[in-house]
Amino acid sequence: MTVLYSHTDVSIHVETTALRxxxxxxxxxxxxxxxxxxxxxxxxxxxxxxxxxSGVDKASSVAISVLFEWLRICQQRAIGVDAIDLSEPLKRLASLAELDDLIENPSTALAV
Structure with missing residues (x-):
């Protein structure tokens, strides 16, 4: 595991093929x-x-925005997205925003 970003409140880790x-x-x-x-x-x-x-405890549209930025780069670079794992609060927020299909099937949703 490599720490990509670290701040008092939040961090990003690279774990094999995952950004956590x-x-x-x-x-x-x-x-x-x-x-x-x-x-x-x-x-x-x-x-x-x-x-x-999954380690993000609070529902936050900011977290969803960060995810969207990363998805945009994946699309530009033809990097597939095997899975998107969200914490329960983020799952509820994504569902309210009608993003269920994208979260559950990122490769299919991004291929369109």
Whole structure:
């Protein structure tokens, strides 16, 4: 496991083919979080990744925004997304935003 980004409230870890976010994703850190993941995605040789937000305890549209930025880079770089794992609070938020299909089937949803 490699720590890609670390702040008092939140961190990003690289675990094999996964970017794992742990902590409280807030507006003040969103740009740095997104940029750290983008930098890693642009430098990786992987052809597929997993995004793991299961360690994010609070429902936050900011966390969903960071996820969208990473998904955009994956689309640009033709990196497949094997899975998106969300914490229960983020799952509820994603469901309210009608993102269930994207979260449950990222490769299919992004191929359209």
């Amino acid at each position: 976010v742990i902590g409280d994703v807030n507006v003040a850190l969103a740009a740095d979080l997104a940029a750290s993941g983008v930098k890693w995605l642009k430098s990786t040789e992987l052809d597929a990744v997993t995004f793991d937000f």
